[in-house]
Amino acid sequence: MGQDVSRQECEQVKHNYRLESDELDAWVRVFKRYAGRGQMDLRGFLRAFSGTGERQENLEQLFRVFDWDGSGEISFNEFMFAVLVNSRVPTRIKIKYAFEMIDKDNSGFVELPELMDLVYNVSATKSMLLFDDEAGFDRRVVEETFRRMDTDGDGYISFGEFVQNVERHGAWILRLFDIRQ
Numbered sequence: 001m002g003q004d005v006s007r008q009e010c011e012q013v014k015h016n017y018r019l020e021s022d023e024l025d026a027w028v029r030v031f032k033r034y035a036g037r038g039q040m041d042l043r044g045f046l047r048a049f050s051g052t053g054e055r056q057e058n059l060e061q062l063f064r065v066f067d068w069d070g071s072g073e074i075s076f077n078e079f080m081f082a083v084l085v086n087s088r089v090p091t092r093i094k095i096k097y098a099f100e101m102i103d104k105d106n107s108g109f110v111e112l113p114e115l116m117d118l119v120y121n122v123s124a125t126k127s128m129l130l131f132d133d134e135a136g137f138d139r140r141v142v143e144e145t146f147r148r149m150d151t152d153g154d155g156y157i158s159f160g161e162f163v164q165n166v167e168r169h170g171a172w173i174l175r176l177f178d179i180r181q
Contacts (some may be wrong), residue, residue: 004038005031005076013080026101027083031076033106039073051159052093092163098173099162109156112146118173145170 005028014024034040034048045063046056066082067074074082083097102110102118119142148169149157157165166173 004035006038009038009076013077016077017080026104027080028076029104030097030100031079033100035074035076035079039071039075040079041073045074049093049096052096054093095163095166095174096159098166099159102173107156109158110146110162111156112143115142115146115157115173141172145172 010024010028013019013027014021019027030048031040034044036044040048042060042063046059049059049062062082063074066078068078083094099110102114104114104117105111116139146157149161149165151161151165152158162170
């Protein structure tokens, strides 16, 4: 659990959004990257969503919408609502968060083992649904996806490569995160 996100709030989010423990841990990690003291202020929110192509005034409006109590800060629960539930959050913002959740070491790049971990950490049922067969997860699919998304062949997928290629070569990744194209 997050050191600045209370256990009670984590359990509430886990229950409300039907998250597995590993999914919750990943979201806590993403939240903590941009939040201080268990809360995310406007500055952290703008940093979190920078690079998504969304205009700053739109992000400021989103922040005000999700700051339910008007405190000037967004709790972990408010953040999760913004990311997972509200359809007003643009797809490109959800794609940025998908990238950050996969990038477990916060290097700014996705490596093949991180992409493999993503698939290993989803439930067997969800994996079978994504890969449309009884066998579920197929390592070759992930390796081929990685190869196609790593357009410069350096062994890493940058955020730019991820955004540019995820819809074309990694649609199954978007389905893992329930991101609609």
